[in-house]
Amino acid sequence: MKRLLLICCVLAALDVAARTPVLVGMTDTARYFPLLAGRRVAVLANHTSVAELPGVEDRAGRPVATDAAGRVHLVDLLHARGFDVGAIFSPEHGFRGTADAGEHVSSSVDARTGIPIRSLYDGNTRRPSDEAMRSFDVLVVDMQDVGLRFYTYYIAMLRMMEACADYGHEVIVLDRPNPHGEKIDGPLLDMRYASGVGALPIPVLHGLTMGEIARMAVGEGWCAPCRLTVVACRNYAHADEYLLPVAPSPNLPTQRAVYLYPSLCLFEGTPVSVGRGTDRPFECYGHPALRGAAWTARFTPRPTAGAKHPPLEGEECRGEDLSTMPLEEARGVGLSLGWLIAACRNLGMGERFFTPMFEKLIGVGYVREMILAGASEEEIRARWTDDLVRYRTLRARYLLYE
Numbered sequence: 486m487k488r489l490l491l492i493c494c495v496l497a498a499l500d501v502a503a504r505t506p507v508l509v510g511m512t513d514t515a516r517y518f519p520l521l522a523g524r525r526v527a528v529l530a531n532h533t534s535v536a537e538l539p540g541v542e543d544r545a546g547r548p549v550a551t552d553a554a555g556r557v558h559l560v561d562l563l564h565a566r567g568f569d570v571g572a573i574f575s576p577e578h579g580f581r582g583t584a585d586a587g588e589h590v591s592s593s594v595d596a597r598t599g600i601p602i603r604s605l606y607d608g609n610t611r612r613p614s615d616e617a618m619r620s621f622d623v624l625v626v627d628m629q630d631v632g633l634r635f636y637t638y639y640i641a642m643l644r645m646m647e648a649c650a651d652y653g654h655e656v657i658v659l660d661r662p663n664p665h666g667e668k669i670d671g672p673l674l675d676m677r678y679a680s681g682v683g684a685l686p687i688p689v690l691h692g693l694t695m696g697e698i699a700r701m702a703v704g705e706g707w708c709a710p711c712r713l714t715v716v717a718c719r720n721y722a723h724a725d726e727y728l729l730p731v732a733p734s735p736n737l738p739t740q741r742a743v744y745l746y747p748s749l750c751l752f753e754g755t756p757v758s759v760g761r762g763t764d765r766p767f768e769c770y771g772h773p774a775l776r777g778a779a780w781t782a783r784f785t786p787r788p789t790a791g792a793k794h795p796p797l798e799g800e801e802c803r804g805e806d807l808s809t810m811p812l813e814e815a816r817g818v819g820l821s822l823g824w825l826i827a828a829c830r831n832l833g834m835g836e837r838f839f840t841p842m843f844e845k846l847i848g849v850g851y852v853r854e855m856i857l858a859g860a861s862e863e864e865i866r867a868r869w870t871d872d873l874v875r876y877r878t879l880r881a882r883y884l885l886y887e
Contacts (some may be wrong), residue, residue: 488802493714510659510696511559511627511771513535517716518566520623524535526563527572527621529605529645531638533629533661533731534559543567550597556779557731559627559659564598571620574613575601576628576641605641612644618652626658629733630695631743632665634674635682635750639698643684643708648698650709657714660696660885663742666723668692670820671747672869673876674848682845688869688876689820689848690747692723694885701883710735715885722887726816735766735791742767744815745807751825754843756834759804762795770824771804773797775831782806822852822862827854 487592509533522872535556538704541549550565551557554807563570573595593602603617624645628638642658671689685698693701696715702708721727732738737746742765749759749767760769763784771784778812780803786795805824809814828837839853847853855865 505720507662507721508719509536509661510718512538513716520657521568526568526570527574527624528560528570529574529624529626530559531576531628533733534627535731561597568688570600571774572617573600574605574645575602576605576638612648618648623655629661629729631733632663632690633747634687634689634691637693640684642695643702646711647709650711651685655712658696658699659716660694660718662718662721662727662731663694664727665690668819669873673872676849678716678844680845683848688873692880697883697885704883717885727824736761737767741812741815744820748818748821748824751846752844754840755838757828758786758797761792762789762798765808768808769804769806770804773800773802777831780804822865826856826862
């Protein structure tokens with residue numbers, strides 16, 4: 486009987502653990518509110534900077550405004566609690582997350598709070614002005630990354646960390662899980678190909694959260710040493726499945742798209758469409774000239790809110806529709822070169838299949854060369870195996886989670 490009772494207790498404990506929700510760094514107000522008191526605050530945030538905070542109130546004891554799903558935005562929270570928030574810095578896609586990748590995003594004012602929004606993608610400068618930097622003492626960073634070297638939110642963070650180091654400002658990162666957290670794959674970036682879509686010598690799938698990236702960048706001397714505090718997630722481990730509560734950008738509208746993004750984004754360095762301008766971005770791929778049993782799906786890119794001028798606009802593309810792939814299968818894809826290699830060989834364009842963007846995305850020059858030489862995916866992957874062994878050792882120094 487005692488043994489049976491013990492088994493039941495263990496099973497109950499496991500069930501509770503399985504149902505314990507992940508709490509993002511933003512929810513740990515007891516940790517970071519005291520760090521902001523009496524200081525001029527700036528925020529690097531976007532539409533993903535939200536969390537459920539049941540019962541949270543403003544200074545007058547009134548409930549803080551939430552969205553339809555009951556989530557509070559970080560800026561609304563800080564404003565309601567009376568912190569001196571003087572600036573919002575906005576990364577790619579803008580503060581509300583509707584701009585195209587790399588689109589000009591003008592500085593403006595947040596209509597809800599009246600706080601000035603200073604864009605990092607304003608088309609004029611990649612670094613805030615002296616006036617902007619002197620307007621605050623501490624920067625709070627909170628954005629949902631997706632764990633890819635070419636997903637650019639971490640680059641916006643690093644740019645601001647560099648500026649804060651020059652001005653002696655503290656940086657506080659409110660951490661969030663990495664939906665690809667347990668995956669580490671792809672070649673390390675050859676810094677000859679460093680660009681606006683790749684800034685650190687890390688793999689395509691790097692296995693880090695934003696807070697861990699910040700720690701690594703400072704620790705390895707890749708970023709100027711600013712005063713850094715990371716407010717960690719609670720109840721999170723890298724191997725945990727984490728379903729994003731908010732789409733991180735207009736062209737990653739679903740969890741499946743997030744899972745397929747590491748593989749399909751490589752097509753952005755080719756003439757092949759990844760479904761921008763459709764209702765299935767990064768859940769399909771195609772080109773007007775693809776032929777064969779594997780490419781029977783049809784789609785025609787049109788202007789949309791997140792893709793005002795999509796590649797192959799108005800042209801019917803033949804390709805593959807991955808939007809019905811089971812979510813667990815999509816989660817297991819990671820980084821695959823299979824679709825890329827097959828499309829390259831079917832189109833028969835040779836060197837014309839690749840654009841200079843391809844090296845910026847994959848991070849090295851040898852992948853293009855090996856594909857054109859007829860190498861298999863296994864042969865290509867073998868080239869980066871030793872690099873990943875060394876990277877895993879480096880990564881372990883900066884982990885905040887198991």
